[in-house]
Amino acid sequence: MEMVVSMAIGLIVLAAAVQIYIQGVSATWTVAQRAEMQQDFRAASNILTKDLSLAGAGLGNGVAIALPSGSTPLYGCDQTAKCYLNGVAGTYPLQGATPYLYGLLPGYNIGPILNVAQGATDTVTVVYTDSSFYLNCYTATITAKGVVTFAPAASPTPWPTPGCLPTGVTSPQAVNNTVAGLTAGDLVLMTLGGNQVVAEVTGPATATGTNSYSVPFANSDVLKMNQTPTGATSGLNSAALNATGTSPTRILVITYYLDNTVTPSRLMRQISGHSPIPVAENIVYLKFSYDLFNDSTNTVAVNQPNPGSGDSNDTASTGLLPNQITKINILNMAIDSTLMSSQFRQGNGYQRLDLQTSVSARNLTYTNEYPN
Amino acid sequence: MATTMIRRGGNFRVRKQAENGFSLLEVVISMAVLTVGMVSLLGVFGLAMASTQTSQQDMIAKQLANEAYESIVTARNTTQITWDDIQNQGSTTCTVTGASSCGIFASPTAPLPMYQAVTTGTYAGILGTTSDVGQPEQTLQDPGPDGVYQTADDILIPLTGYQRTILISPVYDSSGNLVGSLRAVTITIQYSTSQTQLPKSYILNSYISEYQ
Numbered sequence: 001m002e003m004v005v006s007m008a009i010g011l012i013v014l015a016a017a018v019q020i021y022i023q024g025v026s027a028t029w030t031v032a033q034r035a036e037m038q039q040d041f042r043a044a045s046n047i048l049t050k051d052l053s054l055a056g057a058g059l060g061n062g063v064a065i066a067l068p069s070g071s072t073p074l075y076g077c078d079q080t081a082k083c084y085l086n087g088v089a090g091t092y093p094l095q096g097a098t099p100y101l102y103g104l105l106p107g108y109n110i111g112p113i114l115n116v117a118q119g120a121t122d123t124v125t126v127v128y129t130d131s132s133f134y135l136n137c138y139t140a141t142i143t144a145k146g147v148v149t150f151a152p153a154a155s156p157t158p159w160p161t162p163g164c165l166p167t168g169v170t171s172p173q174a175v176n177n178t179v180a181g182l183t184a185g186d187l188v189l190m191t192l193g194g195n196q197v198v199a200e201v202t203g204p205a206t207a208t209g210t211n212s213y214s215v216p217f218a219n220s221d222v223l224k225m226n227q228t229p230t231g232a233t234s235g236l237n238s239a240a241l242n243a244t245g246t247s248p249t250r251i252l253v254i255t256y257y258l259d260n261t262v263t264p265s266r267l268m269r270q271i272s273g274h275s276p277i278p279v280a281e282n283i284v285y286l287k288f289s290y291d292l293f294n295d296s297t298n299t300v301a302v303n304q305p306n307p308g309s310g311d312s313n314d315t316a317s318t319g320l321l322p323n324q325i326t327k328i329n330i331l332n333m334a335i336d337s338t339l340m341s342s343q344f345r346q347g348n349g350y351q352r353l354d355l356q357t358s359v360s361a362r363n364l365t366y367t368n369e370y371p372n
Numbered sequence: 373m374a375t376t377m378i379r380r381g382g383n384f385r386v387r388k389q390a391e392n393g394f395s396l397l398e399v400v401i402s403m404a405v406l407t408v409g410m411v412s413l414l415g416v417f418g419l420a421m422a423s424t425q426t427s428q429q430d431m432i433a434k435q436l437a438n439e440a441y442e443s444i445v446t447a448r449n450t451t452q453i454t455w456d457d458i459q460n461q462g463s464t465t466c467t468v469t470g471a472s473s474c475g476i477f478a479s480p481t482a483p484l485p486m487y488q489a490v491t492t493g494t495y496a497g498i499l500g501t502t503s504d505v506g507q508p509e510q511t512l513q514d515p516g517p518d519g520v521y522q523t524a525d526d527i528l529i530p531l532t533g534y535q536r537t538i539l540i541s542p543v544y545d546s547s548g549n550l551v552g553s554l555r556a557v558t559i560t561i562q563y564s565t566s567q568t569q570l571p572k573s574y575i576l577n578s579y580i581s582e583y584q
Binding site: 002013020034041045117118285300302326352355356358361 | 452512513514515523584
């Protein structure tokens with residue numbers, strides 16, 4: 001009798017212990033899910049909000065640069081001519097027939113559709129100068145068709161100081177530096193012969209003398225920046241031989257989009273003409289809207305998903321341009337967990353985080369650096 | 373039951389000894405004690421799970437604070453709002469205009485609900501201004517049970533558990549002189565978590581300059 005009672009009690013104790021163990025494992029699983037999501041969330045939100053806040057930095061007053069219009073300049077493609085914005089390239093907004101590069105390019109509904117009911121996702125593209133590469137210490141000169149030579153200015157020598165170099169740095173990186181220098185797919189903003197041009201590097205830079213480098217900007221670049229359009233006055237290869245200019249800068253055209261060709265879907269960051277890199281996994285939805293300031297009416301158009309389009313949701317921003325954006329609203333950036341725990345009875349077996357916040361376009365809306 | 377075989381006079385006799393085991397009553401009492409202990413342990417599990425759950429609310433609070441700060445930066449960038457007005461309502465440090473009172477952001481004396489920004493007028497899109505008071509509360513869009521946005525079961529969750537305070541204060545140098553081109557910004561998001569019911573705060577401290 002005692003044996004039976006003690007066994008029964010022992011079984012009860014054992015069952016309770018097993019239950020606690022299962023709860024413990026389940027809790028561990030849930031915590032692992034949440035930790036994974038939060039890591040993805042931080043990675044995605046930190047880099048995305050940083051880039052958004054830098055939109056337009058260093059591009060100068062107005063942040064609107066005319067691009068060649070012979071062939072349509074593109075973004076969102078790499079050197080293999082593969083394009084990533086739902087499999088196609090992005091195109092720059094037009095003013096008349098001329099495409100323009102702005103500090104921020106909304107990409108309303110041009111991302112992939114991860115769920116038909118949900119609809120298309122957005123992309124966003126920001127443009128700013130690369131302040132870590134002191135290319136602006138060099139002078140750019142067109143030395144042959146499709147070739148620009150970067151060399152120190154004749155005076156002052158060897159490098160113009162102060163100005164292009166930070167304190168403690170005595171010389172800029174070599175243009176053919178494999179880490180920091182120019183490589184195929186980079187975009188360079190130059191003022192040549194008085195014209196502002198954006199050109200794409202199409203091959204490796206080669207040293208031609210002390211601190212002098214020859215860089216190819218061939219006509220057949222993937223992003224269609226170096227073209228010589230008939231009758232056009234913009235574009236690198238329409239500039240005259242020996243045209244020269246100071247303070248060239250590398251610009252970064254950075255596009256965020258969702259890649260649903262892999263499982264789980266990822267948030268990708270693609271720079272200029274380079275291959276994209278993943279930022280965070282499990283991002284399942286991405287939508288933006290924008291606040292714009294109308295200089296003519298001194299009014300603010302808020303929450304415009306496709307600013308300037310004149311769509312029914314964007315009537316307040318009809319005719320406004322991307323360089324009038326004052327604030328970027330991240331409407332949704334949803335992150336799912338892929339660690340399913342249905343075997344441990346955790347609801348539907350997934351968790352979700354949503355980023356919904358705003359970022360000021362502090363470098364985009366140039367108004368007055370020293371207001372009264 | 374322990375037994376001892378004792379040989380006496382060529383015969384074996386079995387003698388019972390005193391029982392040394394636990395009685396049923398003792399076992400039941402010890403089980404009761406063990407059960408109380410286990411229940412306490414489960415309580416700790418629950419607390420740990422609640423803490424895990426609140427981490428999402430912590431992140432929301434952080435995003436809300438960042439959003440409010442970005443709103444102030446946007447206000448600074450807009451030519452429609454002067455530097456004098458990048459302060460709390462009723463400020464008397466109006467060095468640009470010389471006015472007796474300036475500031476567009478709501479008083480920091482009491483936290484306010486998470487009002488949406490107005491969509492028209494000078495303060496459109498700027499959170500925390502005096503014009504926001506009485507606006508509907510901000511919401512978070514949740515995809516609902518199907519996990520898919522833009523469908524009928526989407527839920528707009530009002531941020532009723534959150535409150536916001538924006539404090540913009542003057543900055544003084546080491547000699548006590550007012551630094552007119554710089555202000556300190558303290559944004560406090562107060563919220564109580566549904567699991568623990570404990571009030572929590574996320575405080576963002578930063579500065580804002582008159583110059584871009």
